[in-house]
Amino acid sequence: MSNSFSDLYSKMLKDVFLDLARQQLEQGADALICADAYAEQGKPDFTLAYLLLIDASDDVKRDIFARSYEQRATLSEQKANDFSIQFHRAFPMIKVEAQKDRQAAQQIRQGKRVRSQQKTISINFAGPQ
Numbered sequence: 001m002s003n004s005f006s007d008l009y010s011k012m013l014k015d016v017f018l019d020l021a022r023q024q025l026e027q028g029a030d031a032l033i034c035a036d037a038y039a040e041q042g043k044p045d046f047t048l049a050y051l052l053l054i055d056a057s058d059d060v061k062r063d064i065f066a067r068s069y070e071q072r073a074t075l076s077e078q079k080a081n082d083f084s085i086q087f088h089r090a091f092p093m094i095k096v097e098a099q100k101d102r103q104a105a106q107q108i109r110q111g112k113r114v115r116s117q118q119k120t121i122s123i124n125f126a127g128p129q
Contacts, residue, residue, distance in 0.1 A: 005051070005058040008113050009065065013048050021049035032056060039064050042072030044104075058111075066108040073101035 025031055035050035047068040051061045080094035104114045 003111060005061045005065075008111070009048055009108075010052055012114060013045060013052065017045045017049035018052065021046070021053055025053060035064050039068035040071060042068060042075045044068040044072060044101075062108050062111065066105040069101045069105035069108065073098040073105070076101065 021031070021034070024034060031050045031054040035047050035054065038046040038050065044065065047065055051065055054061075076094050076098040080091040080098070083091045083094070107114050
């Protein structure tokens, strides 16, 4: 089994993200610049789409991809703190998701497959029986 960037992470991505990235590249966008910009915005799905379409070293790709998760964690924690001030209560589930993002970033930096984790909250839409 290969441990290339593509082999490790391509299955995480929905085709719609790759399609959007390809469209942008066809219009002349630079994939590395786009990947870096989406990483700074904390958007791992878009970041990954561009990284899968460029020719760069796996180390560079892992660094950018991990940074997207770290940034999303930071932004989530900031949002949880803002909500706590605004609504005068804690938002622990947002912080749990941020913690999962930090773990994903660590796994990526180590060249490991990101473990899929279920969402913390499970909701039953069936209603009363």
